[in-house]
Amino acid sequence: MSQRVPTVRDVAARAGVSVGTVSKALNNRGQLRDETRARVVAAARELGFRPNTLAQSLQSGRTYTVAVITTDRFGRFGNPLMLGVEDALGADRVSVFLCDTRDDPIREYHHAQTLDERRVDGIIVAGRRKQTRAPLAVASGVPVVYVIARSSDPSDFCVTTDDVGGGVLAGRHLLAAGRTRIGHITGPERFADPRERAAGLQQVLDEAGLSLAGGQVFYGEWSEDWGRRAAEMLLHAAPDTDAIFCGSDQLARGVVETLRDRRLRVPGDIAVVGFDNWEPMAAGCRPPLTTVDPNLREVGRVAATRLLDMIAGTPVEGGVETVPAWLMLRESTGVRLTEPPLGSN
Amino acid sequence: MSQRVPTVRDVAARAGVSVGTVSKALNNRGQLRDETRARVVAAARELGFRPNTLAQSLQSGRTYTVAVITTDRFGRFGNPLMLGVEDALGADRVSVFLCDTRDDPIREYHHAQTLDERRVDGIIVAGRRKQTRAPLAVASGVPVVYVIARSSDPSDFCVTTDDVGGGVLAGRHLLAAGRTRIGHITGPERFADPRERAAGLQQVLDEAGLSLAGGQVFYGEWSEDWGRRAAEMLLHAAPDTDAIFCGSDQLARGVVETLRDRRLRVPGDIAVVGFDNWEPMAAGCRPPLTTVDPNLREVGRVAATRLLDMIAGTPVEGGVETVPAWLMLRESTGVRLTEPPLGSN
DNA sequence: GTGCCGAAAGAAAACCTATTCCGAATGTTC
DNA sequence: GAACATTCGGAATAGGTTTTCTTTCGGCAC
Structure with missing residues (x-):
C-alpha cells in the first residue's frame, strides 16, 4: 500500500x-x-x-482562507464574534486562520507578514475596545475589515457595536418599567465604550427631564468588586435610587450582591440592567439579569459578509457600520416576555 | 504602479x-x-x-499549518487551550486553522475533508468532555492528537486533564486546613469528569478514614442554581459540614451565595474549593475562590508539542497523557500564600 | 605562453500539483 | 470528401525550490 x-x-x-x-x-x-x-x-x-488545495490556489489566485487577528488573548468576547464569522464564512467553504496578537504590536506585525505570504483572501482585525488603531501592516490589495477597534485610515471599513444605542435601550426599558431614579455604574472613564453607554442613558434621561441618580456616572474598574463598592457609594449618595444600569454583567453581579446584603429586593426595590449578555454571568445571577446584548455574533457575521463582498470585488466604502444592540429580558427588571425581543434602534 | x-x-x-x-x-x-x-x-x-507560501508548500510538502477542531462552539474552555496551542506553535511559525463543529458530525466530517485537501500538517481534535469518540475521518498519515475526548482507536494519542488528581488536590488541601467534614457538590453523574473529581476526593477521604459529609455526592447540573440548592440540601443533611468541594467555579458561586444567606462565614465556618479556575468567576467571588486549575493551557501546549513531534516524524505511541492539575489558592479556604503554587501529583 | 584541472558562480531546466487552453484525432453529416 | 462537432491529449501556467549543467577563472606545471 x-x-x-x-x-x-x-x-x-x-x-x-x-x-x-x-x-x-x-x-x-x-x-x-x-x-x-x-x-x-x-x-x-x-x-x-x-x-491539493495549494495547487488549485496557486492557479486561481484565491485561497479561500480568511484570517481573524484578535488582540483579545482568546478572551470571551471573541467567542460570539467567531461564531458569527463562521456563520458567514462556513457557507462559502472558507477556512479561517485564528491569530492572537496578545496585544503585542510585534506579534501583530509578524502575523500580518505570515498572512501576506499565505495569500489569505482577506483579514478581520478585531480589537476588544472601541479605539482608533493604526492600519494593519499588510500588502495593499488585501481586503481588511476592522471590528470594534477602527482603523485610523478613514477609507478602511469597520464594523462595531452600538454602545450609545445599548444605553438608550437600557434607559428606555427602565423608564417603561416605571423607574425614574436611575443610577449608572460602569468601567473606566478612559475607555470609549463605557462613556458611550453612559451617553445613551443620559440621552434618555434628558428626553424625560430626569437626572442621574447619585448625580454622576460611577466610573471604575471592570470588576465585581467595583460593582459592590460603587453600589454602596451610589446608595449612600442617593438612597431612593430605584434602578441601576451597569456597564457590564460582572459589575451587575457585584451590584446585586450589595443590594441583597442590604436586604433590598431586585427588582422590587431596585431594578438592575447589565451589559454584555454574558450568559453564565447573567443567567446565573439571582435574580437572572436583564442585560443589553451588544450582538457580537451579528457583528462578526456582518464583518465576514462585508469581507466576502470586498473579496468578490464589490466596492465597500470606508466608514463605520454599527450593529444595533438588543435587550435580553430576564427577571432583574421585573418584566417578563415570552417572545425573544429584538432591539430596534 | x-x-x-x-x-x-x-x-x-x-x-x-x-x-x-x-x-x-x-x-x-x-x-x-x-x-x-x-x-x-x-x-x-x-x-x-x-x-508565496503556497508555492513553497507545494514544493516541500509541508504547509506549516495545523488545525484545531473543537466541538465547543468556541466556548470558554477552548480559550486557555488555544493559548497553550499557540504557545507551542508560534515559535515554529505554524499557523492555525480554527474549526468549530458545533457538535454536528456532518460539520466535523466536512471540516476534516477540507483540512485534508488543504494538506494541513496535523490536527488537534478537542472535545469538551472526557468521553470516547470515533477517530476523525481524515486521510491516513495525517497526525492527529485528541484533547480531553479520546479516540476509540487505542493507537491514537490523547492529552487530557487529571480530574482524579484535581479531586485529590482539593481534598488534601482541605484536610491540611483542618477540615474533616467535607461535602461534594458537582455536575451530572453521567459525565466522567465529575465522577473522576469525586473519586479523587473520595480517595483522600478513604486514606484519612473519613467519609463524605451528607453521605453522598450531590450530582446535578452545571449551574449556579444547582449549587445554591445543593448547598441547602447538604447543610440540611449534615449541618456540621465544615468544607465543600465544588465540581465547578459556577457551582461554587452558588454554594457561597447560599452560605452567605445563611450567615455562614467562608472560610471561617465553611471552606469552599471550586474547580476550573475560571478567572472572572473565581476571582470575582466574595471571598475569592480557591480552586483547582485543570491546566488547560498546559494541555494545549503539550498537545501541540506532541503534534509537532509527530509531524517531525518522531514516533509518538498511542495512549493518554495526563497533565497534572494545580491548586489556585485564594481566600475561600483561608490559606494565603505568596508563591504561586504548582500542584504536584 | 600554453594547456590542464578543479572550484566557484550562476544560468537553465526539472519538479511540485492542478487547471486551462490549444490543437489533433476521430466521428458525423450532407 | 469537405465542413463541422465531439472528445481528449499535450503543453503552458501558477510561483517557488532544487538539481544539473555550463561558463569562467585561478592556479600550476611544463
Missing part, C-alpha cells in the same frame, strides 16, 4: 486518461463522454483522491 | 540574475558571491517581495 497521497497523475493512470481529462471530469468542465467522466470519478474514489 | 504582487521572476529581473539564483540568495543556499546575494536581497526589499 502506498502511503503517498494520490495526485491527478495517479488518477489519470488508473482511469487510462490524461491529467487534463481528470481535471475536467472532476470539475464538470469541458467536453467529455459520460463514460469517461464516470471512469475518472470511479478511479478518483477508489484511490481516495483529494485535490 | 503595479498592483500585482511581485514574484521571484520580478526580483530576478531587477537584480539581473536568474530565478534560481534569487531563491538561493534569499534562502542562504548554494554558492553565491556576497555581492550577488546582497543585490538580490536589495531588489527583493525594494519590490516588497514576499515568497
Whole structure:
C-alpha cells in the first residue's frame, strides 16, 4: 500500500486518461463522454483522491482562507464574534486562520507578514475596545475589515457595536418599567465604550427631564468588586435610587450582591440592567439579569459578509457600520416576555 | 504602479540574475558571491517581495499549518487551550486553522475533508468532555492528537486533564486546613469528569478514614442554581459540614451565595474549593475562590508539542497523557500564600 | 605562453500539483 | 470528401525550490 497521497497523475493512470481529462471530469468542465467522466470519478474514489488545495490556489489566485487577528488573548468576547464569522464564512467553504496578537504590536506585525505570504483572501482585525488603531501592516490589495477597534485610515471599513444605542435601550426599558431614579455604574472613564453607554442613558434621561441618580456616572474598574463598592457609594449618595444600569454583567453581579446584603429586593426595590449578555454571568445571577446584548455574533457575521463582498470585488466604502444592540429580558427588571425581543434602534 | 504582487521572476529581473539564483540568495543556499546575494536581497526589499507560501508548500510538502477542531462552539474552555496551542506553535511559525463543529458530525466530517485537501500538517481534535469518540475521518498519515475526548482507536494519542488528581488536590488541601467534614457538590453523574473529581476526593477521604459529609455526592447540573440548592440540601443533611468541594467555579458561586444567606462565614465556618479556575468567576467571588486549575493551557501546549513531534516524524505511541492539575489558592479556604503554587501529583 | 584541472558562480531546466487552453484525432453529416 | 462537432491529449501556467549543467577563472606545471 502506498502511503503517498494520490495526485491527478495517479488518477489519470488508473482511469487510462490524461491529467487534463481528470481535471475536467472532476470539475464538470469541458467536453467529455459520460463514460469517461464516470471512469475518472470511479478511479478518483477508489484511490481516495483529494485535490491539493495549494495547487488549485496557486492557479486561481484565491485561497479561500480568511484570517481573524484578535488582540483579545482568546478572551470571551471573541467567542460570539467567531461564531458569527463562521456563520458567514462556513457557507462559502472558507477556512479561517485564528491569530492572537496578545496585544503585542510585534506579534501583530509578524502575523500580518505570515498572512501576506499565505495569500489569505482577506483579514478581520478585531480589537476588544472601541479605539482608533493604526492600519494593519499588510500588502495593499488585501481586503481588511476592522471590528470594534477602527482603523485610523478613514477609507478602511469597520464594523462595531452600538454602545450609545445599548444605553438608550437600557434607559428606555427602565423608564417603561416605571423607574425614574436611575443610577449608572460602569468601567473606566478612559475607555470609549463605557462613556458611550453612559451617553445613551443620559440621552434618555434628558428626553424625560430626569437626572442621574447619585448625580454622576460611577466610573471604575471592570470588576465585581467595583460593582459592590460603587453600589454602596451610589446608595449612600442617593438612597431612593430605584434602578441601576451597569456597564457590564460582572459589575451587575457585584451590584446585586450589595443590594441583597442590604436586604433590598431586585427588582422590587431596585431594578438592575447589565451589559454584555454574558450568559453564565447573567443567567446565573439571582435574580437572572436583564442585560443589553451588544450582538457580537451579528457583528462578526456582518464583518465576514462585508469581507466576502470586498473579496468578490464589490466596492465597500470606508466608514463605520454599527450593529444595533438588543435587550435580553430576564427577571432583574421585573418584566417578563415570552417572545425573544429584538432591539430596534 | 503595479498592483500585482511581485514574484521571484520580478526580483530576478531587477537584480539581473536568474530565478534560481534569487531563491538561493534569499534562502542562504548554494554558492553565491556576497555581492550577488546582497543585490538580490536589495531588489527583493525594494519590490516588497514576499515568497508565496503556497508555492513553497507545494514544493516541500509541508504547509506549516495545523488545525484545531473543537466541538465547543468556541466556548470558554477552548480559550486557555488555544493559548497553550499557540504557545507551542508560534515559535515554529505554524499557523492555525480554527474549526468549530458545533457538535454536528456532518460539520466535523466536512471540516476534516477540507483540512485534508488543504494538506494541513496535523490536527488537534478537542472535545469538551472526557468521553470516547470515533477517530476523525481524515486521510491516513495525517497526525492527529485528541484533547480531553479520546479516540476509540487505542493507537491514537490523547492529552487530557487529571480530574482524579484535581479531586485529590482539593481534598488534601482541605484536610491540611483542618477540615474533616467535607461535602461534594458537582455536575451530572453521567459525565466522567465529575465522577473522576469525586473519586479523587473520595480517595483522600478513604486514606484519612473519613467519609463524605451528607453521605453522598450531590450530582446535578452545571449551574449556579444547582449549587445554591445543593448547598441547602447538604447543610440540611449534615449541618456540621465544615468544607465543600465544588465540581465547578459556577457551582461554587452558588454554594457561597447560599452560605452567605445563611450567615455562614467562608472560610471561617465553611471552606469552599471550586474547580476550573475560571478567572472572572473565581476571582470575582466574595471571598475569592480557591480552586483547582485543570491546566488547560498546559494541555494545549503539550498537545501541540506532541503534534509537532509527530509531524517531525518522531514516533509518538498511542495512549493518554495526563497533565497534572494545580491548586489556585485564594481566600475561600483561608490559606494565603505568596508563591504561586504548582500542584504536584 | 600554453594547456590542464578543479572550484566557484550562476544560468537553465526539472519538479511540485492542478487547471486551462490549444490543437489533433476521430466521428458525423450532407 | 469537405465542413463541422465531439472528445481528449499535450503543453503552458501558477510561483517557488532544487538539481544539473555550463561558463569562467585561478592556479600550476611544463
